[in-house]
Amino acid sequence: MPTTQAQDSRRPRILICDAISEPVVNMLAAHAEVDQKTNLTHDELLKIIPNYDAMIVRGITKVTADVIKHGLNLKAIARSGAGLEHIDLVAAQKQEIIVVDSPDANAVAVAEHTMGLLLSLARRLPRADFSMKAGRWDKNILVGTGLQGKTLGIVGFGRIGRQVAIRARAFGMKIIVNQVPITPELLLEEVDLADLVDLLQMSDFVTLHVPLRKETHNMIGAEQLAMMKQTAFLINTARGGVLDEDALLAAIKEDRIAGAALDVYVREPDINQELVKHERVIATPHIAASTEDANQAAAISVVEQLIEIFEEIGVDTILPLRVVPMDKVVPHEHIDQKRVNRLANRLQQDGRLSNPPVVMETDDGRYMVLDGATRTAAFRQLGYPHGVVQLASPEEGLGLHTWFHVIQQIDVKQLFALMNGLSNIKLEQVEAEKADDLMFEYAGLCYIHFADGRVFLVHAKPGVNRLDALNQLTAAYIEAAHVDRTLNDNVISLKLEYPEMAAVVFFPEYTVAQVMQSTLSSGRYFPAGITRFIIPGRILRLNIDTEMLQSDKPLWEKNRWLHHLLLEKQGKGGIRFYAEPVFLLDE
The missing domain is CATH 3.40.50.720 (NAD(P)-binding Rossmann-like Domain)
Structure with missing residues (x-):
């Protein structure tokens, strides 16, 4: 329920x-x-x-x-x-x-059922029961065969085959086994190995315990049945498809084998009625594994x-880290391929990842990169199937700052001519003190404050996607000049800080939701170096070996590896949290 x-x-x-x-x-x-x-x-x-x-x-x-x-x-x-x-x-x-x-849970149940069918065939128990219920005493005609000294051929010596062998030995039967491939463990078993032809020719009882695969489909057909003794019995509690049912019925009708016991069928429950109703066939409705003990x-x-x-x-019980498929990791901004190449070379040489990229899980199961686009691009370039990421979410205080771009080392007139000639944007001159309000009011892409005091609002031309226009603009001046990022919005202060400044590009203050919606819905990326996500509890100096990430091991195994690695670090006091803001100076 x-x-x-x-x-x-x-x-x-x-x-x-x-x-x-x-x-x-x-x-x-x-x-x-x-x-x-x-x-x-x-x-x-x-x-x-x-x-x-x-x-x-x-x-x-x-x-x-x-x-x-x-x-x-x-x-x-x-x-x-x-x-x-x-x-x-x-x-x-x-x-x-x-x-x-x-697979281990029902091995004993199936083996017990197999032995029950074997005994029923040998001692003709169903016919004896039926004759008694019909009011007959057929003692003289219901003569069976004993198991002591008889040869049992087991085709497939996995968990169930081994359990059958244990029980058959208790009856004094000789065991021969056909198993492909032969494993070192099998050589330690007290059984005689035989190829399928010899097993079929030598056995008094043949029992099938192989999985249904392409190579085992109809592995017992007319040719194989013809190799069996006329007095032999066949038992199938494996899968119906490993046995050719039409060939079996013909062999029984023509008295080429003594009989069969079946628990599985090619089509269930639409079974071959002529086969199961034959007097020398014992049939059960796929119940070999159906015991309360086995089901439980x-x-x-x-x-x-x-x-x-x-x-x-759930490794986030320790830290919000996870191993994820790289094909589900999507960037939100463009990358600098030169930086990607440098990082990929360093990852190959060092074989270690220091700081994991930060991502946010989306509703459709993807992971949008908030910080670390260069790292994730390097992973993909190196062919990593998986990568370690830090998971972040707005509920945990995730924030977003917008960088402004200081353009330097280019003549102001040359920069203006470059921008004014771009095909996807148009420039509208505005008063400096009104630029912020106008950018918001008219949904401008950004505004540019030139060093000579002129200010221009930037619009996407009609019919042009806003991100396409923004990417064309930033790519043009990044290629032509030197660009620094800043959070300072005071132009006078910036001129003092950057004596060679030609212009400052001021972008709108984006939100996390805007970035996600724009990127995921359109498949387009923001220009590199505009967004800066503020991530509480940033995880640094993870320093993990990348060999596991490059391996072909399954995802769950890699997450288990990461989980135990974090447990080990925690046990050694190797995880520390610092609540205060930190300034990092480049080495």
Whole structure:
């Protein structure tokens, strides 16, 4: 049943699509906001999945590429049980979504069911039960076969195959195994290894325990069935697609094998009725893993994994730092490519990142760079799949200052001619004391106060985007002259401070919301060196090794690495907070 928790922005939202036990739901609800909505149609799932950080499924709900595409906030998909064929793993990997399951949880249950089917085949138990219920005493014709000394061929020696072997040995059976690839651990097992042909020819019972993949699809077909003994039995509790059902039915009808026991089918629940109704076939409705113990263990396993994932992703419990995909990091201003090249070379040589860029997370899951555009551009230039960033938000006191540009080392007349000749802007001469008010009243891009006293309001020409016009203006004078940034708006003082000043460009005081809206909605960037974000609690001297960031390890693993690194620094007293303002002098 649905469990409702008070809304908390720091708690992940998790959708349970296929029912799990109420105690496990309550266990998860202690750490997350949980909704249990079962029997959703595909369209219903697409509609609500953007609201969730994770989802839990069993073997019913299919997590297609379309579902993953709509899961804008999905960070994890959990499969309660074993087998991930209902989840599009390629699509999940592209979106860097963690996929977890619980393959160990139902291994014993499936192995026990396999042994139950094996015993039922050997001793003809279903037919014996049916004859008794029909009022017959068929003792003389229901003669079975013993297991002591018989050979069991196990195809696939993973968790379930090993559990089957343990139980079969207790019956005195000889075990032979076909496993591809052969692992060092397998060589330590007390089993005989065989290729598939030899295993099929030697075994009295063959049981399948391989995952359904391209290479295992129909791996047991007419050719393989023809290799089995006429007295042999086949058991499949793996996946229906690993066995050619038509070939199996033909082999049983023609008495080329003794019989089969099936728990899985190519199409479920639309199964091959002729096959399952055959008197020498024992059929169960995909229940090998369905015990209360196994279901509970599987659900607990994936819930514990989800709790761990979200605890480790949430590194802001120590500092607001996170490892994020670089393709989701977007700048708000243009960059100086020369500075990017220099920093990229230094990062390659040093292999360390000192000060992380500062970003703000947007509603669509991207990260807009507030400070550190050069660093993020260097990361991309070096091919980093991920980068470490500091997260900031307006709620935490984020502010914004606007720089003014002091243009120097160019003749005033030459500078005016340069600006007046630009195609995207027009200059309107105004009185100096009215320039600020007019810029606000007429939404001017900026105004320019020349050293000779003339003042011009700058407008974008009709039909020209404002950011395009502003970028053309700043690019022109940055290329032609030397530019310094200042917060001083007193022209007299600036002339004394900059004797070679030709002009000062005064920009409007932008807000954080204006910068975000302009950049994200249009895809255009502000000119470099206009905005200066004021970030409380700026994190400096992180000094982390960039090797992990460059690696192909998954995002969640890198965040776990960062989390433990910060814990280690905290434990050594290596994180200090200074509340007072600081002046930094260039070395």
